[in-house]
Amino acid sequence: MRERDVPQEGNATLAGHRKAVYAVGEDGKLRVVPSRGWEVEEVVTRQAVEDLERRAREARSPLEYHMYRARMDIAMLAGAVGIWRWRLRRHLRPQVFARLPLRWRRRYAEALGIAVEALARVD
Amino acid sequence: MRFQHQHASHCESGVMSSLLRHHGLALSEPMAFGLASALAFAYLPFIRLNGLPLIAYRMPPGAIVRALDRGLDLGVRFETFRSPDAGMARLDALLDEGKVVGLQTSIYWLPYIPPDLRFHFNAHNLLVYGREGDEYLVSDPVAETPVRCARQDLQKARFAKGVLAPKGRLYYLTRPPPAGDWRALGRRALARTAHIMLHTPLPLVGVRGIRWLARAVERLGCAEDDGAAKLYIGHIVRMQEEIGTGGAGFRFIYAAFLQELAATTGYGPLEALAARLVEIGDEWQQFAFAAAKMIKRRIAFEPPALAARLRDIASREQRFFADLNQARLAWAL
Incomplete structure (x- = not known):
């Protein structure tokens, strides 16, 4: 993953937090880049939370x-x-x-x- | 010395990196992760989390602290407690001595973690570096800045019950860390990781574990409205991207480790291997991306297509770790 490709999609499940991910910078070195989240993570986290909410309702x-x-x-x-x-x-x-x-x-x-x-x- | 917080992508390697730096040994998070041989893969269908199998992309919790303790001879002292009161009193005493203390906690009970990310995971590591009355000054590696945690919440998190129950476990260094021999430690760590990934006798661990998971994914039903199958796929991705990782199942952190080891020791071939591992990490991300699209019905729900991706990743990792081992053997002492 290149530094410019680090997802910054404003994940709702992160509630404004940023998480550290490693990505390749312009100089070819990997470094920590704070990420606002990736939609993929939001999809799977919400899926897990919603499944528990459904079980609670039932x-x-x-x-x-x-x-x-x-x-x-x-x-x-x-x-x-x-x-x-x-x-x-x-x-x-x-x-x-x-x-x-x-x-x-x-x-x-x-x-x-x-x-x-x-x-x-x-x- | 004033404690400095450091934002990390994995709790345990982040804790060890901050703790060692506080004691005068500059060791980055990737180095802590890699030297502890923390990268792995394991598919454990007999351990169930909410009815879904445990899928781990790294060694079990505690492995990083223990491996660094052994490799660097840090004299880490671990303590667990039967009673919460004794555990909290001991923490206070250590803080009064000016120690920075590592804790094993349940992430569910930590109030500063975003609600959607609070699941019952009992092996979340964090550092406590001070106390003001009933509030503890906490450096949680996955948080961007230092945070505060009330006594009651911290106690609940330290004495959560269940799988991997922390029993109030705390740990601290008892002597200043010696400068490590990075070359010897690095070689040994590479050997261990290659061995785990390629030669674990159990077929559920390492590259064979990825293939085993691929087979389980293939067997899932293809029906669009199969909620259970979708939960299973989502679970794999959540374990990979969300549960204590810097994404791509820790592959990027390990690549950073290879790069840094190459720079520290001057052993060039690791540089190219790091670049290859970044590509493998990108494949893991593509897998996660495709899985999320299927869950969201943006593309057809086809578990066999995901299984094919996993098999491709497995063969790439097999070649990668074999080459890593060759590079390690060719590394003259």
Whole structure:
């Protein structure tokens, strides 16, 4: 990649940040050039974010909703809370979640980085 | 000495470059990356991230710090903690001593990272060079300028759980770095990278890993509305362009390393190899570009065409690393 070809397409996912990329300058030497982003990165990042947003919308219980909102999946959240995956899967069921004791809600809220009260709400 | 922030394209090589420079050894980011033999390729379908395989374009996290520690005899001390309070107290104590401390963190919990880029990746490296009350002065290599991070956020990021959990890991140099013998270190690093790319016994690593990925891509359905197939393709590109890289799956950084090694040691043949690797990096970018166009439906969705590109890149890299190894062998000591 030549220095003048470094993409400066104002990527929305970078939110105004610039990232350092290496490109070949006029003298043939590679050097760091700040880039405002490439549309390709925006496409694939938005695709990943939108997939998680879709999963959050289709969630059956508030816990599942917040799990995807926090960009986690079952393996990650189970790991973060320190329980088996089947146990988390059970807790994701709406009936089971509705009866979940406060200490469990606390553990989930802590792992998801939200308040305990927020865990019961879908916003 | 006042700490100087440096904008880098990869967190771990950036951290090591800044840390060494702070201790009086000028080592650029590409040199840190290359001397640690950090370039690689691995397709690991049995490790799933949101249901998609792990595709890495470099060695596993921690490899750069460890390889430089070994090669340059830096006496890096690593510490991990069971309790967050102990981990934060130890960080404060080290900062009070005037040390610059490297941290392993989860990028998801760092508030200064743009929201769309915050995924659960537990091995993001950054440096802390000071503290003002409850705010830490952070030099994150991927940020353009130094940033600040509140105690609570930093604690959450250091003690995130899950795959590659950092457990509060911090590291610092215990003695001033000696000047390295770049020629010997460089030769050894080239040998290691060529070996990883060409001769790893596992077919999922190195050039064979790229071919294996090509086969997986070929098997994807061609249907335009196949969301899962498109996510898979997008995932490959995201791992290549977005997750902690300077683009083209680290090929450009490694090319910069070859160029700099040629200039430092006076070994000319590396210069031409650097130019060839830049071309291979351009091919990776073209692959990413074609993939994004297919996702956006600007051209027909044809996974086999992408697989063909990957196979072409694989054979180019095979020739490249074989020639790199030859150049290394021909390098008289």
